[in-house]
Amino acid sequence: xxxxxxxxxxxxxxxxxxxxxxxxxxxxxxxxxxxxxxxxxxxxxxxxxxxxxxxxxxxxxxxxxxxxxxxxxxxxxxxxxxxxxxxxxxxxxxxxxxxxxxxxxxxxxxxxxxxxxxxxxxxxxxxxxxxxxxxxxxxxxxxxxxxxxxxxxxxxxxxxxxxxxxxxxxxxxxxxxxxxxxxxxxxxxxxxxxxxxxxxxxxxxxxxxxxxxxxxxxxxxxxxxxxxxxxxxxxxxxxxxxxxxxxxxxxxxxxxxxxxxxxxxxxxxxxxxxxxxxxxxxxxxxxxxxxxxxxxxxxxxxxxxx
Amino acid sequence: xxxxxxxxxxxxxxxxxxxxxxxxxxxxxxxxxxxxxxxxxxxxxxxxxxxxxxxxxxxxxxxxxxxxxxxxxxxxxxxxxxxxxxxxxxxxxxxxxxxxxxxxxxxxxxxxxxxxxxxxxxxxxxxxxxxxxxxxxxxxxxxxxxxxxxxxxxxxxxxxxxxxxxxxxxxxxxxxxxxxxxxxxxxxxxxxxxxxxxxxxxxxxxxxxxxxxxxxxxxxxxxxxxxxxxxxxxxxxxxxxxxxxxxxxxxxxxxxxxxxxxxxxxxxxxxxxxxxxxxxxxxxxxxxxxxxxxxxxxxxxxxxxxxxxxxxxxxxxxxxxxxxxxxxxxxxxxxxxxxxxxxxxxxxxxxxxxxxxxxxxxxxxxxxxxxxxxxxxxxxxxxxxxxxxxxxxxxxxxxxxxxxxxxxxxxxxxxxxxxxxxxxxxxxxxxxxxxxxxxxxxxxxx
Numbered sequence: 008x009x010x011x012x013x014x015x016x017x018x019x020x021x022x023x024x025x026x027x028x029x030x031x032x033x034x035x036x037x038x039x040x041x042x043x044x045x046x047x048x049x050x051x052x053x054x055x056x057x058x059x060x061x062x063x064x065x066x067x068x069x070x071x072x073x074x075x076x077x078x079x080x081x082x083x084x085x086x087x088x089x090x091x092x093x094x095x096x097x098x099x100x101x102x103x104x105x106x107x108x109x110x111x112x113x114x115x116x117x118x119x120x121x122x123x124x125x126x127x128x129x130x131x132x133x134x135x136x137x138x139x140x141x142x143x144x145x146x147x148x149x150x151x152x153x154x155x156x157x158x159x160x161x162x163x164x165x166x167x168x169x170x171x172x173x174x175x176x177x178x179x180x181x182x183x184x185x186x187x188x189x190x191x192x193x194x195x196x197x198x199x200x201x202x203x204x205x206x207x208x209x210x211x212x213x214x215x216x217x218x219x220x221x222x223x224x225x226x227x228x229x230x231x232x233x234x235x236x237x238x239x240x241x242x243x244x245x246x247x248x249x250x251x252x253x254x255x256x257x258x259x260x261x262x263x264x265x266x267x268x269x270x271x272x273x274x275x276x277x278x279x280x281x282x283x284x285x286x287x288x289x290x291x292x293x294x295x296x297x298x299x300x301x302x303x304x305x306x307x308x309x310x311x312x313x
Numbered sequence: 314x315x316x317x318x319x320x321x322x323x324x325x326x327x328x329x330x331x332x333x334x335x336x337x338x339x340x341x342x343x344x345x346x347x348x349x350x351x352x353x354x355x356x357x358x359x360x361x362x363x364x365x366x367x368x369x370x371x372x373x374x375x376x377x378x379x380x381x382x383x384x385x386x387x388x389x390x391x392x393x394x395x396x397x398x399x400x401x402x403x404x405x406x407x408x409x410x411x412x413x414x415x416x417x418x419x420x421x422x423x424x425x426x427x428x429x430x431x432x433x434x435x436x437x438x439x440x441x442x443x444x445x446x447x448x449x450x451x452x453x454x455x456x457x458x459x460x461x462x463x464x465x466x467x468x469x470x471x472x473x474x475x476x477x478x479x480x481x482x483x484x485x486x487x488x489x490x491x492x493x494x495x496x497x498x499x500x501x502x503x504x505x506x507x508x509x510x511x512x513x514x515x516x517x518x519x520x521x522x523x524x525x526x527x528x529x530x531x532x533x534x535x536x537x538x539x540x541x542x543x544x545x546x547x548x549x550x551x552x553x554x555x556x557x558x559x560x561x562x563x564x565x566x567x568x569x570x571x572x573x574x575x576x577x578x579x580x581x582x583x584x585x586x587x588x589x590x591x592x593x594x595x596x597x598x599x600x601x602x603x604x605x606x607x608x609x610x611x612x613x614x615x616x617x618x619x620x621x622x623x624x625x626x627x628x629x630x631x632x633x634x635x636x637x638x639x640x641x642x643x644x645x646x647x648x649x650x651x652x653x654x655x656x657x658x659x660x661x662x663x664x665x666x667x668x669x670x671x672x673x674x675x676x677x678x679x680x681x682x683x684x685x686x687x688x689x690x691x692x693x694x695x696x697x698x699x700x701x702x703x704x705x706x707x708x709x710x711x712x713x714x715x716x717x718x719x720x721x722x723x724x725x726x727x728x729x730x731x732x733x734x735x736x737x738x739x740x741x742x743x744x745x746x747x748x749x750x751x752x753x754x755x756x757x758x759x
Contacts, residue, residue: 014350014721015343017714024710049417049692050410050699057689064426064681071430075437141438143662149653151440151660172664174437175671184662308728 022300029293036286039277046275055274062271066264069177073260076176078141079184080253083246086145086185089137090243093191093203096134097239100127100207101232107214107225117221121214128207132163135192135204146188148172154188155204163204165189176256182249191242194234203239206231317371318748324374325741328355331377333734338506339722340731347517349720351509354378379504382512385719386532389516392716393523395709397582400524402705404587405594406698408473412598413688413695415465421602422688424455425609425681429674435652436664436671440623445647452613452631453642459606463637466602470567470595477569477588480525481561484585487522488540488556494518495537496554512536522550526559527582544580548573561585566596594694601687603636609680610640612673617644620651620666625659627651628666 038047049056106112107120135155137145147154147167156166165188173181193202206228213224332353342348358373431451435444494515501508515538522528527543528550540551542559550557550573557574564570569589571578580586610632617628628651634640644650653661654669673679 014717015724016346016721017717020710020717021714048410048413049688050413050695053689053693053696056692057685060422060685060688063423064429067426067430068433071433074434078437141441143438143440149661149663150658151662168661168663172662175433175668308725312728312732 018303022296022303026293026296026300029289029296033286033289033293036282036289039282040279040286043277043279044275045277059271059275062267062274066267066271069260069264069267072176073257073264075174076182076253076257076260079174079176079182080250080257082139082143082145083185083250083253085137085139087243087246087250089134089145090191090239090246093131093134093239094236094243096127096131097203097232097236100124100210101229101236103127104210104225104228104232107210108222108229110222112222114221117214117225120225121211121216121221124207124211124214128204128211131192131203131207132157135188145185146191148187148189155192161208163202163208165193165202176253177260180256182252182256185249186242186245191239192235194238196231196234201231201234203235206235316748317373318751319745321372321374322741322744322748324358324376325744326738328353328375328377329734329738329741333731333738335380336727336730336734340724340727343722343724343727346717347513347520348722349382349384349509349513349516350722351380351382351506354381354504380506380509381504382509383720384512385716388712388716388719389519392709392712393520393528394582395705395712396520397523397527399702399705399709400584401527401582401587401590402698402702404473404584405591406587406695406702408469408588408591409594409691409695409698411469411472412466412595413691415469416462416598416602416688416691419462419465420458421455421462421605422681422684424451424458425674425684427451428455429671429681432667432671432674435650436667439652439662439664439667440660442647445623445650448650449631449642449644449647452644455609456632456634456640456642459602459609459637459640462602463599463606466595466599467638470592470599473588473591473595474563474567474569477561477585480584481559484522484525484559485556487518487525488551488559491515491518491522491538491540491551492554492556495551498536499554508536523583525583525585526550526580527586542573542578542580543582544571544578544586546578548576548578563592566599568592568596598687598691599637603638605680605683605687606637606640607635608683609674610634612680613670616666616670616673617651619655619669621653621655621657621661622651623648623660625657625661627655 035047039045046052046056046059103120103124107117112120132155135146136153139145143151144154144167148171149168150166152166154165154167155163157163167188169187169189171184171187173183175181192204193200195201196206210225210228210231213228214221332355335351335353339350342350356376356378358376360371360373362369362371428448428451431444431448435441435448438444494511498508498511498515501511515536519528519530519538519540522540529541529543529547531539531541533539537553538551539549539553541547541549548557550559560572562570562572569585569592571580571585571589580589613631617631620628622628629644629649631642631644631650632640633643650667652667653663654665657663675681
């Protein structure tokens with residue numbers, strides 16, 4: 008007589024192992040549903056976890072970069088606003104110079120014009136030392152001090168640096184903060200270095216002095232004012248271009264962050280529908296195997312003999 | 314001969330009763346995993362007497378033979394080897410998974426990314442005191458995260474070491490027990506219940522030993538077993554009634570050294586091989602983590618040295634320390650962050666030096682990339698070990714169930730046996746009844 012024995016212990020062990028496996032699967036599914044994450048720990052899916060880490064780093068950096076871009080946009084906007092005012096101011100100065108150069112304006116009129124030009128020069132100086140919303144000088148380059156200083160003799164000179172530095176706004180893209188003041192207010196006039204301050208200040212002084220040649224001085228100053236206008240409107244164009252660039256970068260940042268979020272979700276998020284369906288399936292299987300275990304364990308010869 | 318019928322019936326009764334006792338023993342031990350089911354061998358008893366050429370047979374009934382234990386050397390061995398392999402993989406898996414959580418949840422990678430982000434934000438406005446403070450504080454958080462990673466790794470290591478120290482006592486106990494069983498087996502008679510119980514204890518001890526170390530047992534004819542530990546070199550643990558002591562020691566980096574009876578040895582399987590492998594891996598992880606911290610320290614301090622702070626003075630070191638355990642922020646004030654390159658005046662908004670630091674931190678060989686690689690290789694290893702442990706678990710479970718099928722108790726079979734033996738007992742008592750009737754018939758002859 009030879010038959011295969013099926014030990015009771017072996018049956019119980021096998022059933023327990025199968026039920027434990029089902030329960031572990033249910034627990035995994037439940038955790039996925041509760042956290043919304045497909046991956047609980049790196050070893051669940053090492054490659055996906057590494058991708059998620061690089062997404063997280065990219066996201067953290069692009070948040071900062073978009074903040075940087077927003078601030079850069081504000082700074083460039085402030086500089087542009089100042090320059091707009093400067094251009095208007097220089098245009099007014101040109102009108103006044105033309106007026107002063109014309110013969111009908113008498114010495115008193117020229118003195119009044121000289122006085123107004125003095126005020127304009129003062130305003131120009133203030134605007135050139137304008138600051139950002141956070142109090143940094145707009146036109147001082149890399150320096151944190153005032154962009155232009157005026158000595159005892161009233162001579163205005165540039166105190167900043169010749170470069171202004173750039174702000175990173177995207178991987179591999181850095182946009183310059185603005186323009187250093189020497190490129191906005193200083194220029195060459197007839198081969199000699201000059202500045203908007205020198206031109207305006209010189210004309211105002213000549214007119215206020217009320218000398219006989221003040222009309223001639225006014226017409227001579229026109230070339231200087233034109234050069235100052237040229238320089239400032241060129242600077243405004245550059246700032247406008249940079250501002251447009253920043254806006255474009257911001258648009259790209261928004262697109263990229265959406266794409267990044269989508270990819271992160273595809274890699275790391277649990278598919279709720281699937282997780283719930285799987286949970287239901289596992290629950291059914293567990294219930295069935297528990298019922299089957301109870302039924303089969305009752306199929307015992309002792310019971311039948313009892 | 315009526316008296317022969319009596320003795321035949323009595324021998325049958327005795328045999329049936331002994332068999333029922335054994336069946337009851339089997340049923341009682343149905344849940345005992347170490348128990349190997351028994352049965353009773355029986356043989357016919359015939360007495361043959363001869364005088365000259367005349368031979369006469371006299372039937373003597375049945376003789377209860379030896380208590381037989383279902384032996385299954387091959388299946389036992391399969392179960393032992395499978396459990397050695399499973400224990401090795403599982404121990405290593407559990408230890409490394411702990412290390413994985415330690416490094417993953419300590420946030421070293423997140424800390425590095427936050428530090429990088431804070432520095433990038435500082436680039437937009439390097440003179441803003443709040444941004445400077447945030448950058449220095451994120452460096453402090455990073456140093457803290459390194460400390461947490463290092464200490465949780467150390468605690469994962471000490472857990473494995475503590476377990477090893479505790480389990481080695483169990484191994485030595487099992488070896489001593491096997492030596493004692495060997496001694497007792499020499500003296501016990503073949504075919505007795507006592508011997509079967511000793512053999513059960515022997516197999517249980519071997520299984521217990523196999524979980525901790527891969528073993529090569531040599532079974533002798535008298536049932537005793539000599540055990541050698543598999544490894545380099547293979548080393549005898551139990552020889553006859555003598556057992557040698559296993560001892561372990563930990564190196565400075567936490568790795569495990571073994572010695573059996575004073576001679577050093579490296580196991581090839583079992584939970585101890587898994588622990589040794591896990592401790593090796595943990596030591597490697599610790600040194601990787603330390604070199605990661607050291608590279609963060611050196612990158613930050615090199616950048617500091619090549620720039621000037623807010624006040625135009627040369628940058629002072631940001632971090633101090635040599636590894637993950639002792640990395641600290643030493644920069645006294647946030648104004649000391651060297652954002653501008655050397656030669657810049659006080660209050661310069663130049664971020665050249667900061668950009669250099671950022672590109673060193675974010676480069677393909679920078680700390681963030683290295684932390685990512687470290688985590689990726691660790692989690693890949695853990696995932697592979699998990700798969701291996703799962704596979705070996707299936708193998709071990711099937712070997713275990715094979716073993717139970719060979720040696721375990723099947724309650725249905727025992728129930729059937731019980732019925733059969735009860736009937737045999739009744740039948741034998743009937744035989745005695747018949748013998749008594751026959752005897753009475755004879756006595757009643759007048």
